[in-house]
Amino acid sequence: MSLLEIQALGISFGGVRAVHDVNFSVEPGEIVSIIGPNGAGKTTLFNMISGVYRPETGRVVLSGETVTGMEPFRLAKRGMSRTFQNLQIFQNMTVLENAITGFHLQERGPVLADLFNLPGSRRRARLAEAGARALLARVGLERAADRDAGSLSYGSLKRLEIARALAMQPKVLLLDEPAAGCNAVETDEIDHLIAEVAASGVAILLVEHDMKMVMRISNHIVVLDHGEKIAEGAPAEVSRNPEVIAAYLGTEAENADG
Amino acid sequence: MSELLQFVFSGITVGAVYALVALGFTIIFNASGVVNFAQGEFVMLGGMITVFAHAAGLPLPLAALIAIVVTAAVGVALNRLAIEPARGAPVVSLIIITIGASIFIRGASQLIFDKQIHSFPAFSGDDPIHVLGATILMQSLWVIGGALAVFAGLWLFFTKTLLGRAVLATSNNRMAAQLVGINTKFVMTLSFALSAAIGAFGGVLVTPITLTAYDVGLALALKGFAAAMLGGMGNPKGALVGGLLLGLLEALTAGYLSSQYKDAAAFVIILAVLFFMPQGLFGRKSTDRV
Amino acid sequence: MRISGKYWTLIFLAALIAVTPLFFPSGYYFRVGSLLFVNGLAVTGIVVLTGYAGQISLGQAGFAGIGGYACALAPVHWGVPPALAVVLGAAVSGVLAYLVGRPILRLKGYYLSVASLGFGILVAMVLNNERELTKGPDGINVPDIGLRGLLSDWGLNLTNGEFWYALTGICLLIGAWIALNLQSSPTGRALRALHGSEVAASTVGIDVARVKIQAFVISAIYASVAGSLMALQNKFVTPDIAGFLHSVEMVTMAVLGGVASVPGAILGAGVLTLLPQVLTVLAEYEQLILGLVMMGVMIFLQEGLVPSILRWFRGRDE
Numbered sequence: 089m090s091l092l093e094i095q096a097l098g099i100s101f102g103g104v105r106a107v108h109d110v111n112f113s114v115e116p117g118e119i120v121s122i123i124g125p126n127g128a129g130k131t132t133l134f135n136m137i138s139g140v141y142r143p144e145t146g147r148v149v150l151s152g153e154t155v156t157g158m159e160p161f162r163l164a165k166r167g168m169s170r171t172f173q174n175l176q177i178f179q180n181m182t183v184l185e186n187a188i189t190g191f192h193l194q195e196r197g198p199v200l201a202d203l204f205n206l207p208g209s210r211r212r213a214r215l216a217e218a219g220a221r222a223l224l225a226r227v228g229l230e231r232a233a234d235r236d237a238g239s240l241s242y243g244s245l246k247r248l249e250i251a252r253a254l255a256m257q258p259k260v261l262l263l264d265e266p267a268a269g270c271n272a273v274e275t276d277e278i279d280h281l282i283a284e285v286a287a288s289g290v291a292i293l294l295v296e297h298d299m300k301m302v303m304r305i306s307n308h309i310v311v312l313d314h315g316e317k318i319a320e321g322a323p324a325e326v327s328r329n330p331e332v333i334a335a336y337l338g339t340e341a342e343n344a345d346g
Numbered sequence: 347m348s349e350l351l352q353f354v355f356s357g358i359t360v361g362a363v364y365a366l367v368a369l370g371f372t373i374i375f376n377a378s379g380v381v382n383f384a385q386g387e388f389v390m391l392g393g394m395i396t397v398f399a400h401a402a403g404l405p406l407p408l409a410a411l412i413a414i415v416v417t418a419a420v421g422v423a424l425n426r427l428a429i430e431p432a433r434g435a436p437v438v439s440l441i442i443i444t445i446g447a448s449i450f451i452r453g454a455s456q457l458i459f460d461k462q463i464h465s466f467p468a469f470s471g472d473d474p475i476h477v478l479g480a481t482i483l484m485q486s487l488w489v490i491g492g493a494l495a496v497f498a499g500l501w502l503f504f505t506k507t508l509l510g511r512a513v514l515a516t517s518n519n520r521m522a523a524q525l526v527g528i529n530t531k532f533v534m535t536l537s538f539a540l541s542a543a544i545g546a547f548g549g550v551l552v553t554p555i556t557l558t559a560y561d562v563g564l565a566l567a568l569k570g571f572a573a574a575m576l577g578g579m580g581n582p583k584g585a586l587v588g589g590l591l592l593g594l595l596e597a598l599t600a601g602y603l604s605s606q607y608k609d610a611a612a613f614v615i616i617l618a619v620l621f622f623m624p625q626g627l628f629g630r631k632s633t634d635r636v
Numbered sequence: 637m638r639i640s641g642k643y644w645t646l647i648f649l650a651a652l653i654a655v656t657p658l659f660f661p662s663g664y665y666f667r668v669g670s671l672l673f674v675n676g677l678a679v680t681g682i683v684v685l686t687g688y689a690g691q692i693s694l695g696q697a698g699f700a701g702i703g704g705y706a707c708a709l710a711p712v713h714w715g716v717p718p719a720l721a722v723v724l725g726a727a728v729s730g731v732l733a734y735l736v737g738r739p740i741l742r743l744k745g746y747y748l749s750v751a752s753l754g755f756g757i758l759v760a761m762v763l764n765n766e767r768e769l770t771k772g773p774d775g776i777n778v779p780d781i782g783l784r785g786l787l788s789d790w791g792l793n794l795t796n797g798e799f800w801y802a803l804t805g806i807c808l809l810i811g812a813w814i815a816l817n818l819q820s821s822p823t824g825r826a827l828r829a830l831h832g833s834e835v836a837a838s839t840v841g842i843d844v845a846r847v848k849i850q851a852f853v854i855s856a857i858y859a860s861v862a863g864s865l866m867a868l869q870n871k872f873v874t875p876d877i878a879g880f881l882h883s884v885e886m887v888t889m890a891v892l893g894g895v896a897s898v899p900g901a902i903l904g905a906g907v908l909t910l911l912p913q914v915l916t917v918l919a920e921y922e923q924l925i926l927g928l929v930m931m932g933v934m935i936f937l938q939e940g941l942v943p944s945i946l947r948w949f950r951g952r953d954e
Binding site: 381435445447452453457572607610613620621 | 686692694739740743745746747749750751753754755757758761762764765880884887888891895920921922923924925926927928929930931934935936938
Binding site: 179185203253 | 817822828829833838839842850
């Protein structure tokens, strides 16, 4: 039994099949990448796995439990965490507070204790803050801790989002284009971070456009085109697969036309 | 039976006015994404300006025309001075701006006009028509006919004219409309003018039945808003059906249950609709993109 | 840094409450002061709901009405001491907010605001129409809270104005302390997180529906206690306390000063409480000016007075 199993997952929007009959699985410590041309359904697939969309067909199984369409906060309790393609940072908070929020499941407690600032509440908050500072140091943001999150550069926000997701100590981490919009140095940093996290036993599911990065760090690659899985396997196999090449060349030809 | 018919008549009459207010909400909501809590003030202005222009000696049709034009100008001013400068503000700020505008217009009317209750003569006399044991005022027919004419006219405008389609395109996707060369600023101005004029027209039609005063706007705005939500925010067909439905519900509640709680019935129904169909009867379902 | 900021705010507020009366030319100002504090208390509840959690309610006055009428009815009908009636009203408001909140907090933005508005209007209607219990639109007498006699037994003789000034001032301080505690607490962070991004809040394990209800219940209790204090002080309450305009007034106060922070919202309450007092000379222009102020602040100072002024100062430093 794998840690995360995706079985025959599918959804359509307004009669259009966005994702159809996708299957694959992820083991602890493994980095699985989902690639495909724009509009292939990668983010939609992510949104189904992480409970943002409810799939129409198929199942998501996490540690042997069926969690299909379960709300994200319930998945969080079961060890699934994610980041977002278009960044979902809490802009109204400081960098440190963003990271602390990742510890929500550990720091939450009775509301009354929070309202009256009881010692229990203070202790929980202190522990979460210590954890958050350590995580910020790990992603190289410790000096920005007290700045408004909105004032960070794009690359720093990407790392902050990863830090927030790691705060939950997930078993499965979904990363939606973590390197998009980052320069070469930042991409390199994120690259190392992901490898490090995987090495600690976390299963990582990755959507990324940077093919060099994908080929370098993935253990396993799933290729989507028009919402369907057209190939999967080790990076070397996939990059030689004629269907995959056709799918990518096809879009490039279209892009050249347009 | 005749009793039921009587309630239906009065419900449709009131409902037609709610539908016009809801239509005004819809037009502005589509063009700008703003819910205009000052919509009811347009109805008040339509009635009050007609009253005072008529009292000053102008013939009723001319007085009504002036009222509609002046109110449309107020609508344009509201957009230019209060809504446009606040583009991109959070929802709560926009709510306060339009409620502020509503209070401001009310305060100004109280100074310019007075605090009395007013009316002017019905368009075709005060004799009721008898239908199957129930009666209906000629003025009610004016209200219902006027509302239907507005809806028909707007439908033609939005589907058959280039300008109307430009307005629709803007409400669907502002950015794309700008890219294809539509002057979205003008579309906003037009929407506020149109919406205010429709409200004022409703005020002109209904004043002989319900009377008017400087403070009638708020209640109308709330009902019109409720009707728009019932039908589904942003949908003109929803505004019509929502308005008529709300009017009927109120009239039937007042007739058969309790006249004191007729407004309550309306809000209970609206809460129920929001719970079970958060998009209203004809609203589009939206999915958050992340 | 953040902790000391919280206590500085409270110390400053306490000092302001304690020192201002030294400059009062007449007893009337105690009354204005306590009115300001009661409004400040209600508005602090809006900071929790709108400022922290980002949810808009146009029905807060409904809870103020429940709090106010609890103090009018419970002592007469069920023999509850007036001071305890405040707690009873708060409990009823809290439970009602929980029940109403479950369905309506699924809605967003304008839909939520109109649903809450509908709730507020229903409360006002019941207060207007159930004449046998509430005596209808003309209002009803509220018994004396009775604490002033207790104080004078202990040798502390206060005028009615002084007593209410002190009591409401203390209540406001407690209310501000609680809201400030919440802000930097785990629950407060969860609220502010869902304001920033609901979907991201959910992915870190925040049960968004649940914490929204918590915020709604807390803000309802604030409004209810404020309504109770207002009724007890006036010894009289009318259904207007639950009216739409009262709800709008509360939200406007909060947003005017700056809804994201407790001191900002209290300042907003101050401005809008004092404005009509200043404008009594211009009573006819009151609505006109109120409308202009509402529009002007929202257009030119979108975050409210306090954050905008702070930003202006910071801008000058740099």
